[in-house]
Amino acid sequence: MSAFTSPARRLRGACAAGVRVVRKGWAIAAARYAIVLAIALLAYAVVLLLAGKNPLQAYSDTFSFTLGSWYGFSEVVVRMIPLLLTAIAVALPSKLGLINVGGEGQLYMGAWLATWGAITFTGLPAAVFIPLLIVLGFVGGGVWAAVAGFFRARGLVNETITTLLMNYVSPLIVGFFVYGTWRSREVGASAFPQSAAFPEAARLPRFFDTRIHLGLVLALILLLLFWFVLEKTAWGLKMRAIGGNPEAARRLGVRLGLYIIVAMFVAGGIAGLAGMAEVSALHGRLRAGFSPGYGFTGFLISWLAGGSPLGILTMSFVLAVVFSAGSLLQITQGVPFAAVNVLMALILFVVLMKPRLLGRLS
Amino acid sequence: MNWAFFGGLLSGTIMYGVPLLYTTLGEVIGQRAGMVNLGLEGILLIGASVGFAVSIETGNPWLGVGAAALAGALFNLVYAFLVATRRANQLASGLTVMFFGMGISAMVGRAYVGGGIAGLARYQVPGVAALPWVTRTMFNYDLLVYLAVPVAVLVWWVLYRTRWGLSLRAVGENPSAAFAAGRRISALKYQAALACGFLAGIAGAHLSVALARTWTEGMTGGRGFVAVALVIFSKWHPLRAIVGALLFGGAVTLQLQLQAMGAGVSPFLLNMIPYLLTLGVLLVWSGARRFAAPGALGRVYSGEE
Numbered sequence: 021m022s023a024f025t026s027p028a029r030r031l032r033g034a035c036a037a038g039v040r041v042v043r044k045g046w047a048i049a050a051a052r053y054a055i056v057l058a059i060a061l062l063a064y065a066v067v068l069l070l071a072g073k074n075p076l077q078a079y080s081d082t083f084s085f086t087l088g089s090w091y092g093f094s095e096v097v098v099r100m101i102p103l104l105l106t107a108i109a110v111a112l113p114s115k116l117g118l119i120n121v122g123g124e125g126q127l128y129m130g131a132w133l134a135t136w137g138a139i140t141f142t143g144l145p146a147a148v149f150i151p152l153l154i155v156l157g158f159v160g161g162g163v164w165a166a167v168a169g170f171f172r173a174r175g176l177v178n179e180t181i182t183t184l185l186m187n188y189v190s191p192l193i194v195g196f197f198v199y200g201t202w203r204s205r206e207v208g209a210s211a212f213p214q215s216a217a218f219p220e221a222a223r224l225p226r227f228f229d230t231r232i233h234l235g236l237v238l239a240l241i242l243l244l245l246f247w248f249v250l251e252k253t254a255w256g257l258k259m260r261a262i263g264g265n266p267e268a269a270r271r272l273g274v275r276l277g278l279y280i281i282v283a284m285f286v287a288g289g290i291a292g293l294a295g296m297a298e299v300s301a302l303h304g305r306l307r308a309g310f311s312p313g314y315g316f317t318g319f320l321i322s323w324l325a326g327g328s329p330l331g332i333l334t335m336s337f338v339l340a341v342v343f344s345a346g347s348l349l350q351i352t353q354g355v356p357f358a359a360v361n362v363l364m365a366l367i368l369f370v371v372l373m374k375p376r377l378l379g380r381l382s
Numbered sequence: 383m384n385w386a387f388f389g390g391l392l393s394g395t396i397m398y399g400v401p402l403l404y405t406t407l408g409e410v411i412g413q414r415a416g417m418v419n420l421g422l423e424g425i426l427l428i429g430a431s432v433g434f435a436v437s438i439e440t441g442n443p444w445l446g447v448g449a450a451a452l453a454g455a456l457f458n459l460v461y462a463f464l465v466a467t468r469r470a471n472q473l474a475s476g477l478t479v480m481f482f483g484m485g486i487s488a489m490v491g492r493a494y495v496g497g498g499i500a501g502l503a504r505y506q507v508p509g510v511a512a513l514p515w516v517t518r519t520m521f522n523y524d525l526l527v528y529l530a531v532p533v534a535v536l537v538w539w540v541l542y543r544t545r546w547g548l549s550l551r552a553v554g555e556n557p558s559a560a561f562a563a564g565r566r567i568s569a570l571k572y573q574a575a576l577a578c579g580f581l582a583g584i585a586g587a588h589l590s591v592a593l594a595r596t597w598t599e600g601m602t603g604g605r606g607f608v609a610v611a612l613v614i615f616s617k618w619h620p621l622r623a624i625v626g627a628l629l630f631g632g633a634v635t636l637q638l639q640l641q642a643m644g645a646g647v648s649p650f651l652l653n654m655i656p657y658l659l660t661l662g663v664l665l666v667w668s669g670a671r672r673f674a675a676p677g678a679l680g681r682v683y684s685g686e687e
Contacts, residue, residue, distance in 0.1 A: 067489075071489055119473060121420075171665065176664075176665050177661070177664045177665055180420075180473070181607070181610060181611050181614065181664065182661065182664075184420070184604075184607045184610075185604070185607060185608070185611060185657050185660055185661050186657075186661075187604070188603065188604040188607075188657050189654050189657050189658065192650045192651070192653050192654050193650070193654075195650040196648050196650035196651055199648070199650065200648055200650075316477070316480075316481075319477065320477065320481075323474050323477075355489070356488040356489060356492050356599070357488075358484055358485055358487075358488030358489075358599055358600075359485050359488060359489050360485065361481040361482070361484040361485030361488075362481070362482060362485030362486060362489070363485075364481045364485075365478050365479075365480075365481035365482040365485060368474060368477065368478040368481065369460070369464070369478050369482075372464045372468060372470040372471070372474055372475055372478060373463075373464065373468050373470070375470070
């Protein structure tokens, strides 16, 4: 563009170029994700064949169930909510170079503390109850993760191994209460170890006559907030500085330890919200082992998305479809639910093998 | 509290410690070559499911153990391929193996859920049964138990007294220097991963074939991650790994014994003991550990080759 064109024209030209770049970038990103997914699905088809199942039938069943009907689609969105939240819980600390593999445990602790609130303060109105549950879910998961952050900040134990081991403790805490003092004494309900039912005011509202619930709104707001804080605030800048070069950040006067503990607290809190939303909106009771590994999947999503908010949104949807397929194939073809792990592993494998497919280096 | 209690505690500690020792030894070899493998949990599951399935099909538990070791070694090649050849992120590569293991073991083991086998033959240590306070269960183990400590010594000897071990440790400490000295980095990493998978496969088989004598989905209960923690505790030394494994085995046994005695404490709380103990041990032993870690642990070697 010559120097003599008018500013307005230059601006318009720049905007058009910007839109083209964005559109092109979108198309390329979408195509790349599609290629990764196609390779993984092809490989998984081979696995299904080896297991004596019909992959074509399996895929067409999955497709028509998850994307072919409004109900099926809404169930995918329901699955997506905890995945979005646990993925943010991994992405946030990863900006500081922290590896939070404890989303699963933090999710259980959020559900645990929220359940305590729900069955203790039974008389509250919904307008008070829902915010209370959100706070309790956040604090439950947050404190659990902050313990790992504290050990890391003091230079005692690396947060990866702490969060991994703590994943095995929190389901036991939930089990202790659900099989013990919180166990429901109702007739019929007591055969299955679970807490008493949440009061109606403690159930997160649902929308559109589906099981889609307030958790979706929370997750989307948090995703936006995550992007905003990271890109537009001084905190985000400092966090990225710590992630890039912690020693330099420390010498510039950034309080490393504080940032680590707070980041872990917030991350754990977000994972805790996932647990709170699951029990409050879907089950209405606390049950032992209610999560089919959302925490670990959140790690996978955040890693595949490279911590980018749009990537998290896309990959959460894809993995929600995978999870729905898991329960569907368990019923229709007798494939164990855990077999979805193979599909997740294949996706991860393709990306690790060919990182340029997603346009970045691992 | 009597001799039977302590006898049970001792034999349980050994029985539960042994699979963890094999796993930890495998991870020590891998980490000495600079590779942190969080996929160990998946390898254990593969070993457990394959070992159990082959034991049932052939009726010979030793074939099961052999098949599990082989499956573990081959399976860990996935990790080696990603880390050594594709130079991928180690954490994500480990989780890939973990997801693979969780899924494939569930598919392999599906037909055998609830099945039972006789398990590995047990041999009494000769002579000790005559001692007055020894109960019959106390010195009565399968061959893999008797082999565990010799294998630990063997791993130590290989790592510290052979050229191969020296090369392996050089790769983990300073790959550039090892490369300059004419070592083949990739090949050594593959070999370390094979050894790691082999040992973890045996450990998985010991869990399902000798200990539980059955298969259930996810039966390893995070032992793969505990092993990674024990490697840190043992300061990357195979002989100290024995102490770590016995400590964990002791915690598992103590909680089982307390449950059996009806100690009045919830089994859920007792089940936490092994994990909390592992965490506590890591916290207490945290000093000076940094200097014990292999220099290039977890790093991607991107030098020329």
